[in-house]
Amino acid sequence: MRARWAWWAGLWARAESPRVLALVRIFTAIVLLYDFWTVWDLGLVLTLWGMPAAGGLGDVMSRVPVPELYQWFPPTEATAYGAWAVMVAALVCLATGLFTPVAAAVALVVSAQLAQVLPLGDRGIDLMVRNVLCLLVFSGSGRVWSLDALLFRGGVLGRLFGPRDLVPAWPRHLLVLQVLVMYFMAGIQKTSVTWWPFGSYGALYLILQDPSIAAWRFAWLEKVFPLTQLASAATMVFELGAGPILLAWWFRDTRLRGGRARALFNRIDLHKWWMFVGVGLHVGIAATMSLGIFPYAMLSLYPAFFHPDELPRRMRAATLTGQGTRAAT
Amino acid sequence: MADGLRPRDHVRAALIAVTLIVYGVAASPLPKSVKRSHFEQPIAVEELDRWVGILGGAGVTVTRAELADRAYVVGRALADVRSALLGPFKGWFRVSGTGQGWGLFTYPDSYPHQLVIEVRPSEGEWRPVYAALDPDAPWRRDQLAYRRVRGVYDGNTRKPGASYDNFVQRIGRLALTDFPDAAEARVGFVSTHSTMPGRRRDPERLPKLQRTVAR
DSSP: OOHHHHHHHTTTEEEOOOOOOOOOHHHHHHHHHHHHHHHHTTOOOOHHHSSSGGTOOGGGSSSSSSOHHHHHOSHHHHHHHHHHHHHHHHHHHHHTTSSHHHHHHHHHHHHHHHHHGGGGOOOOHHHHHHHHHHHHHOOOGGGSSSHHHOHHHHHHHHHHHHHSSEEEEHHHHHHHHHHHHHHHHHHEEEEEEEESSGGEEEEEEETTTTTTTTOOOGGGGGGGGGHHHHHHHHHHHHHHHHHHHHHHHHHHTTSSOOHHHHHHHHHHHHHHHHHHHHHHHHHHHHHHHHHHHHHHHHTTTGGGGSOOOGGGGGHHHSSSSSSTTOOOO | OOTTTTTHHHHHHHHHHHHHHHHHHHHHSSOOOOOGGGSSSHHHHHHHHHHHHHHHHOOOOOOOOHHHHHHHHHHHHHHHHHHHHGGHHHHHHHHHHOOOOOOOSOOOOSSSSEEEEEETTSSOOOEEEEEOOOOOTTTTTHHHSSSSHHHHHHHTTSSHHHHHHHHHHHHHHHHHOOTTOEEEEEEEEEEEEEEOOTTTOEEEEEEEEEEEEEE
């Protein structure tokens, strides 16, 4: 038991370069910034997060408990705009890596408050992104490719935010686990028969007939129904395939041990093929459905599947950190 | 320490273990809540009928009502288990807004709703100004199709709540502002029935949840 616990504790005590999670931080923040810019551009700040008297859609003051945003600040238009502005400022800091963990924490809390103000306006991808923000708080992703790494090289700020060559590896591993669990659970929850052979794999055909979801009119899909069946089947294989990918992840981590299955998994790099299908799936969603940032936010997490040593040589070799460092070239 | 690990490594490992258990339960397919009325929705009835057919083909004879009853009993018990396990962490989930458990189109909706917004002058005919995916009725398409706004009206199609009233008032007033000749605006849905290719088509277009806002 003691040995197993030591193994478990050691598993989460590893360190690695912060570069991969820095990429996730930058991509995720850019996607979210685009989303919040869209809200502003469409004039929807008050509609989504304002009081009903100001045109807001939520019934925020009649909810129990009232969201803290409207407990701590007056129920005015300024509060809604203020929350939006704080969120955008936090995302700009997150993207540029300024006070990175603080920025991630602020974005997490404000996003959670906005979700409480209008729960129906908070989608599954917002929940997923908050999980990611929570991990970014602890990740050390701002220790490289960031203003933190450029500006804070000594003193207290340097210790808190400054450059590092190694950061804890567990946030990246938890992020990978999060993504795999999300896909896998999405797969096993698909109990509608239309996702299965005995339901003719008709799920995607039905989804694309829904005018709230489809990006275009898809009445013509009837003529290419087998293609939608193939796409439904591929979706199920991909989502349920997240389970074996977890096993592949483990085999990859323990590649020096023996075993035929381990050798096979590592030889074919199964997770990379799986990711390739995932990219295709999300590109397909982006092209055919009106799901906003969903496919882009998911794709922004995919770099986490690579170990920092797998990054292109140019991204690995240059360093911003350490003693006597130089800027990345 | 003998194993080379520092005390904080053990604390971290313990915290991660707790986190994985809690979020694992949250991610599991245990339902959040189950009501008998869930099994009366058209999409649920259609789904139950399909399962009755599949089970019948496998030699298990069961009626739709029996299947719904069993699903309710099992689902309710599982929802209670989930609630008991996650209860202590409710506060954290609320403040952090983190969590798990979304199905990515678990049940494709074979009875989809199309949002339709119409205006009419006094004593005139209704004229659609917005209808989802209708190129002839594109009024404020970008706002109405934006994912967070869509979530509000999509989430109200089965059981409209306060946010639907707010949505109707907000959109109705906007329509009356944008179309000065209109005396009334009407917000509602048209419910259709999508059938699989090769099956008999259901041409019915059923108006639903229509609300009128007068100038």
